[in-house]
Amino acid sequence: xxxxxxxxxxxxIHPTVICVFEDDSIESFEPLHHFHPVWExxxxxxxxxxxxxxxxxxxxxxxxxxxxxxYTLALPEELPxxxxxxxxxxxxxxxxxxxxxxxSIIEAKGPPKIYTQENTIIAARIRLTENLEGDVFSTLEAQxxxxxxxxxxxxxxxxxFELMEHNGDAIKKDAPLFPLGKREGAIYATTVLVNPxxxxxxxxxxxxxxxxIDASEGPVIIDEDVEIMANSFIKGPAYIGEHAIIKxxxxxxxxxSIGHTCKIGGEVGESIILPFTNKQxxxxxAHSYIGSWCNLGAGTSCSDLKNTYSTVKLSxxxxxxxxxxxxxxxxxxxxxxxxxxxMFNTGAIVGxxxxxxGADFQxxxxxxxxxxxxxxxxxxxxxxxxxxxxxxxxxRRQYECTEEYxxxxxxxxxxxxxxxx
Numbered sequence: 001x002x003x004x005x006x007x008x009x010x011x012x013i014h015p016t017v018i019c020v021f022e023d024d025s026i027e028s029f030e031p032l033h034h035f036h037p038v039w040e041x042x043x044x045x046x047x048x049x050x051x052x053x054x055x056x057x058x059x060x061x062x063x064x065x066x067x068x069x070x071y072t073l074a075l076p077e078e079l080p081x082x083x084x085x086x087x088x089x090x091x092x093x094x095x096x097x098x099x100x101x102x103x104s105i106i107e108a109k110g111p112p113k114i115y116t117q118e119n120t121i122i123a124a125r126i127r128l129t130e131n132l133e134g135d136v137f138s139t140l141e142a143q144x145x146x147x148x149x150x151x152x153x154x155x156x157x158x159x160x161f162e163l164m165e166h167n168g169d170a171i172k173k174d175a176p177l178f179p180l181g182k183r184e185g186a187i188y189a190t191t192v193l194v195n196p197x198x199x200x201x202x203x204x205x206x207x208x209x210x211x212x213i214d215a216s217e218g219p220v221i222i223d224e225d226v227e228i229m230a231n232s233f234i235k236g237p238a239y240i241g242e243h244a245i246i247k248x249x250x251x252x253x254x255x256x257s258i259g260h261t262c263k264i265g266g267e268v269g270e271s272i273i274l275p276f277t278n279k280q281x282x283x284x285x286a287h288s289y290i291g292s293w294c295n296l297g298a299g300t301s302c303s304d305l306k307n308t309y310s311t312v313k314l315s316x317x318x319x320x321x322x323x324x325x326x327x328x329x330x331x332x333x334x335x336x337x338x339x340x341x342x343m344f345n346t347g348a349i350v351g352x353x354x355x356x357x358g359a360d361f362q363x364x365x366x367x368x369x370x371x372x373x374x375x376x377x378x379x380x381x382x383x384x385x386x387x388x389x390x391x392x393x394x395x396r397r398q399y400e401c402t403e404e405y406x407x408x409x410x411x412x413x414x415x416x417x418x419x420x421x
Contacts, residue, residue, distance in 0.1 A: 013125050014109045015090045018059035020049045021136035022066065022094055023121065029160050030316050031333030032274075032291055034352040034368060034412060035072050037065035039094035042257055042272050043163050044170025045177065045221055045239040051170075052092050055099035058108075059090060064136040068411065071404035084132035091124045091136060097155040097166075105152050114140065114149045122154055160289045161314075161328055167272055168218060168255035171237035175219040185222065187211075198236060202226065208248075218254055247280055259292070261397065270304075271329070276397055288329035291336065291352065293393055299341035302348060304329035312347040315365035323347070333368065335390050335409075351416070353386050353409065368416040380420070383413045 020039040029038055039049030046054075053061040062080045065073075070081060096102055102123060106115065115123040121140050126147070132139065157163060163170075181196060184203035191207045193199050198215035201207060201222045208230040213220050218237025222228065226240050229248035234240070238252055241260035246252065253269030260275045267284040274292040279285060281298035288302060304327050306312065312328040313320050332350045339357025350356060351368030358374025366372055369386065371379040387409060391401040 011111055012109055013088045013112055013127050015088045017062055017089045018056040019062040019064055019089055019091050020052050020094045021064040021091055023137045028158055031349055031351045035334040037069055042259055042274055045174035048094055052099045055103040068408055071408055086128045086130050088127050093122045095156040096122055097157050102154045112147050114144050114147045116149055116151050117154055117156055160331055164289050168237045171239050172218055178221050180219055286329050287327045290332045291334040293334050294336045296338045297340040300338050302330035302344040303346040306346050314347045355381055369413055380417055
C-alpha cells in the first residue's frame with residue numbers, strides 16, 4: 001500500500017492532499033460519536049476538521065470516517081469522503097488541538113514519516129500507491145513499524161468537555177474569518193453594542209430593540225440570516241450560526257457557540273449546541289455540549305456545579321471517571337427530545353435517540369435509545385416510535401430522513417440495545 005524508503009535513494013513525498021481521520025478513541029466523545037465523526041464536531045465558529053484544513057491551505061481537503069456514518073452527514077460537495085485515490089498525502093488525526101503548530105512541524109516535502117504524540121499517531125506524510133479502501137487509522141497502525149516516526153509535542157483532545165472548556169479561545173481564533181467591526185445587519189436605536197469593533201452582524205441578520213451585545217471580553221459573531229429578538233443579551237466570546245433565532249429575553253453568556261438553524265431561549269453559557277436543535281424557552285444550560293436535532297422543553301435545566309464544590313465525575317460507557325473539573329453540565333447526543341421542566345444533574349450524559357421526561361432528576365447516565373420517565377423504570381425507546389419522531393422533526397425543517405439514514409438508526413439500535421441485555 002505505502003511506498004517505502006529505498007536505501008540507495010530516499011523517496012521524497014510531495015503532498016497535494018490533506019485528509020482528516022478518526023482514531024480508536026471515538027467512544028471518548030460519547031454521546032456525540034454516534035452521529036458525528038470527530039472532525040465534524042463544532043469548536044468555536046467552525047469544526048475541528050475545518051481548522052485542520054485551514055492550517056494546510058495549499059493542500060486539497062479530504063476526509064475519512066466510519067463507513068456507517070457516511071449517510072448521516074451533510075457535507076459540501078467539494079469535500080470528498082472516504083474516497084482516497086493513489087497520491088501523496090498528509091493525514092491528520094481529527095483530535096489534534098493545535099493544527100497550526102502541527103503544520104509548522106510537517107515539512108512541505110520529505111520522506112515518508114509518521115508523527116506521534118506519546119505513541120498515538122497524530123499525522124503522517126505518505127504516498128498511496130493504490131486507492132485506499134478501509135479505515136485510515138488501522139492502515140497507518142499496520143504500517144507504522146515500516147515508517148520513520150517522529151514524536152512531536154502537539155496536544156490532542158480526548159473528551160468532549162475539553163472542547164467545551166477551550167471554546168472561548170477557539171471563537172477568538174476563528175474571529176479573523178469574519179469582518180469584525182462591520183455591522184451590516186439591522187439594529188434599533190435601543191440596540192446596544194459594547195465594544196462594537198469586536199462585533200460582526202451579518203447583512204441579513206438583525207438585533208431587535210433592547211438587545212445588548214457585549215464584546216468587551218471577546219468577539220461576538222452573528223452569522224447570516226440570524227434573528228435576535230428584543231431584550232436579549234449576548235456576551236462574547238460567542239458565535240451564533242446561520243439561520244438561528246435567539247428568542248426574546250434570552251441570555252447567552254460567553255464561550256458559547258450556537259450551530260446553524262437553532263432556536264435558543266432562556267439561559268445558555270459556556271456551551272456548544274450543534275445545528276437544528278431547539279431550546280426555545282426558559283431554563284439554564286451551562287458548561288454543556290448538545291447534539292443536533294434535539295428539542296428541550298420549557299424549563300429544561302442542568303446543574304453544572306456540585307453543592308459540595310467537588311470535581312465532577314462522568315460515566316463514559318457506563319464507566320465512572322473523575323474529570324478533575326469543577327464545572328460540567330450536560331452532554332446530549334443527537335435526536336433527543338426532552339419534556340418540560342426536566343432536570344439533569346451535574347455531568348449528566350444522555351445517549352442519542354432518547355425520549356426523556358419526568359419531575360425528578362434524570363439518571364446521570366442514560367444509554368442510547370432510552371425512554372426515561374423518572375417515575376418509572378427505564379425502558380427501551382421502541383425503534384418504530386423513534387424513527388417516526390426523527391422523520392417528523394426533520395420534515396419540519398424541510399430535510400428528508402432518507403432510507404439510508406433510517407437503516408443506520410436501525411443498525412445503531414440493534415447494536416446499542418444488545419449491549420443492555
